[in-house]
Amino acid sequence: MMLRTFGWPRSRLDPLAAAGHDADVMPRRVHFSMIRGFHLADLFTIANGFCGVAALFAAMTFLTTGDRRWLWGAALLVPVALVFDVLDGRIARWRHAASPMGRELDSLADVISFGVAPAGIAFAAGLTSVLDQLVLMYFVGCGLSRLARFNITAESMAGDAGKVSYFEGTPIPTSVVPLALLMVAFQADALMPVSVLGAELHLASLLFFVSGSLMISKTLRIPKL
Numbered sequence: 001m002m003l004r005t006f007g008w009p010r011s012r013l014d015p016l017a018a019a020g021h022d023a024d025v026m027p028r029r030v031h032f033s034m035i036r037g038f039h040l041a042d043l044f045t046i047a048n049g050f051c052g053v054a055a056l057f058a059a060m061t062f063l064t065t066g067d068r069r070w071l072w073g074a075a076l077l078v079p080v081a082l083v084f085d086v087l088d089g090r091i092a093r094w095r096h097a098a099s100p101m102g103r104e105l106d107s108l109a110d111v112i113s114f115g116v117a118p119a120g121i122a123f124a125a126g127l128t129s130v131l132d133q134l135v136l137m138y139f140v141g142c143g144l145s146r147l148a149r150f151n152i153t154a155e156s157m158a159g160d161a162g163k164v165s166y167f168e169g170t171p172i173p174t175s176v177v178p179l180a181l182l183m184v185a186f187q188a189d190a191l192m193p194v195s196v197l198g199a200e201l202h203l204a205s206l207l208f209f210v211s212g213s214l215m216i217s218k219t220l221r222i223p224k225l
Contacts, residue, residue, distance in 0.1 A: 044088035045105045051081035052113030059117075059124040074121050075183045081113035082173050107147040114172045115143035118179045122208060125186040129193075129200040135209045142212030143172045149216075167222040170214040178207035 058074035061067075088106065119136040127136065146169050153168070185191055185204045192203035214220060 041088045041091040042101070042105055044084045044091060045109050048081045048084040048088065048106075049109035049112050051077045051084065052109065052117040055081075055113070055117040056120045059121045063124050071121065071124055071186070072183070074117070074124070075179060078113060078117055078121075078176055078179055081109075081117075082176060085110065085113070085173055103151065107151060110147060110172050111140075111144060114175045115140045118175045119208070121179060122182055122205070125182060126191050127182075127202050127205045129202065131196060131199050131201040132205045135201075135205040139175075139208040139212035142215045143175070146172055146215040169217040169220055170211070170222055172215060174214075175208075175211055178211045181207050 055074040055077040058070045058077065062070035062074065085106070119140050122136055123133070127133075149168065182204055190204075193200055194203060195201075
């Protein structure tokens with residue numbers, strides 16, 4: 001349809017024309033299809049997150065049934081999540097399919113499987129006092145902070161090779177270590193409750209305090225394999 005200007009400049013009627021653009025050739029927004037945007041490695045990352053959620057469900061089932069097999073099942077799901085976490089990175093490099101979305105997915109899945117799930121299992125195992133809960137929240141907060149720091153510093157740390165050669169602080173998947181030690185203490189009924197200024201604290205919770213502190217360390221450098 002012809003635009004009748006009645007003597008008015010076209011730029012007054014069409015801001016795009018004033019800016020030197022043609023409305024007919026404006027780029028269209030590309031629809032972001034999340035499912036089609038997934039790579040094979042992303043499916044392994046999601047499986048990692050599923051393991052963490054399943055571990056939380058198993059820990060809650062233990063609290064309602066008292067059957068210790070559920071808690072042990074919950075604890076075993078965390079190393080399974082670690083296997084998926086290792087595989088997703090290897091698959092992404094093998095297929096040359098690394099992406100910003102994959103990196104964010106990996107961080108979110110790691111928070112669930114190696115932060116929230118171990119804390120939930122520890123609570124179900126008996127670290128239920130107020131001080132225990134504060135330690136577990138500190139542990140999860142350290143994991144969150146460590147992943148956020150890695151995401152924003154990965155490019156600057158990659159160097160000429162384009163690959164990060166070391167971690168600042170321990171990676172969050174190392175939480176499998178305090179979790180394993182906790183389960184040994186749980187099985188032996190040796191969570192070691194003590195009184196701190198009149199408040200109860202289980203010494204086993206300090207495993208998670210140490211683990212969280214190592215995650216956020218700036219000076220500790222762990223070679224990346």
